[in-house]
Amino acid sequence: DQQVKQNSPSLSVQEGRISILNCDYTNSMFDYFLWYKKYPAEGPTFLISISSIKDKNEDGRFTVFLNKSAKHLSLHIVPSQPGDSAVYFCAASLVHTGANSKLTFGKGITLSVRP
Amino acid sequence: ETGVTQTPRHLVMGMTNKKSLKCEQHLGHNAMYWYKQSAKKPLELMFVYSLEERVENNSVPSRFSPECPNSSHLFLHLHTLQPEDSALYLCASSQSPGGNSPLHFGNGTRLTVT
Numbered sequence: 699d700q701q702v703k704q705n706s707p708s709l710s711v712q713e714g715r716i717s718i719l720n721c722d723y724t725n726s727m728f729d730y731f732l733w734y735k736k737y738p739a740e741g742p743t744f745l746i747s748i749s750s751i752k753d754k755n756e757d758g759r760f761t762v763f764l765n766k767s768a769k770h771l772s773l774h775i776v777p778s779q780p781g782d783s784a785v786y787f788c789a790a791s792l793v794h795t796g797a798n799s800k801l802t803f804g805k806g807i808t809l810s811v812r813p
Numbered sequence: 814e815t816g817v818t819q820t821p822r823h824l825v826m827g828m829t830n831k832k833s834l835k836c837e838q839h840l841g842h843n844a845m846y847w848y849k850q851s852a853k854k855p856l857e858l859m860f861v862y863s864l865e866e867r868v869e870n871n872s873v874p875s876r877f878s879p880e881c882p883n884s885s886h887l888f889l890h891l892h893t894l895q896p897e898d899s900a901l902y903l904c905a906s907s908q909s910p911g912g913n914s915p916l917h918f919g920n921g922t923r924l925t926v927t
Contacts, residue, residue: 700855730913741817741903741918742856749913787856791912800869801912803856 701725702790704804713813717775721788721804726769728790732801733762733773736785745786746773749793778811785809816840819904819919826894827927834889834922836904842917844910845887847879850901850921862887863910894926 703722711717721731729750734742748755748762748771755762761774775782788804817838826832838845847859861869862881876898878890887904903921907914 702855732915734916734918739920741819741905741920742916743918744915747913747915789856793911793913800858800861800871801856801916805853805855 700804701728702788702802702804704786704788704807706807707805708808708810710810710812711778713780713811714777717773717778717782717809717811719773719775719786719788719807719809721771721773723769723771723790725790725792725802726766727792728802730791730793731762731764731771732789732791733760734787734789734803735782736787736806742787775809778809780811780813783809783811817904817906817917817919819902819922821922822920823923823925825925825927826891828894828896830894831890831892833891834902834904834924836887836889836919838885838887838904838906838917840906840917842906842908843884844907844914845881845884846905846907846916847877847887847889848903848905848918850903852900856903859889861910868910891924894924896926899924899926 732747733745736742764771785806787806789801820835845862849857859873860879880888901921904919905916
């Protein structure tokens with residue numbers, strides 16, 4: 699039973715346009731969400747996070763939006779660059795459970811940014 | 814050297830072999846993790862160590878045996894593996910074991926069991 703779902707396996711966008719990567723979750727108790735990016739032959743790297751007390755967090759070209767009622771979050775990248783081409787993982791955790799909370803990951807979505 | 818380093822990058826082993834994966838972090842973090850990434854599956858947490866004490870064992874078969882001799886080093890000892898254990902094994906570290914502490918991953922060990 700997958701608690702974090704990234705239903706679209708891939709996304710292709712033109713350089714300079716906006717990339718919108720979606721993520722849905724089923725556990726309403728999740729209270730912290732993170733996005734990771736992974737290039738081939740490398741480990742995932744942390745990109746941006748958001749607490750459930752917020753609905754938006756922005757860091758440069760990257761913005762994460764959280765809609766708690768819909769149990770949905772999205773990562774917006776604007777403008778998209780060819781170097782953004784990678785696999786993006788959404789992850790969620792139960793921070794309120796303390797030190798033993800752990801991340802639940804989605805399967806990832808492959809973003810391709812066309813020059 | 815900085816970050817999280819994993820060795821070897823690639824490993825091919827037979828089902829009767831014994832091998833070990835090594836992970837070292839140079840970030841001064843207090844928590845270390847082993848994750849498994851199989852094809853078309855989410856990252857699966859295997860083990861968590863906090864200050865060298867195992868705090869999570871996510872129903873992993875006993876043919877996988879972790880060892881954390883100090884806060885900078887983590888090993889995963891492998892023996893009598895099955896072909897379905899072939900996967901990418903990722904080590905990670907974080908400041909604390911809490912879920913809001915971002916993970917720093919190594920580049921992984923690609924394991925093939927023949």
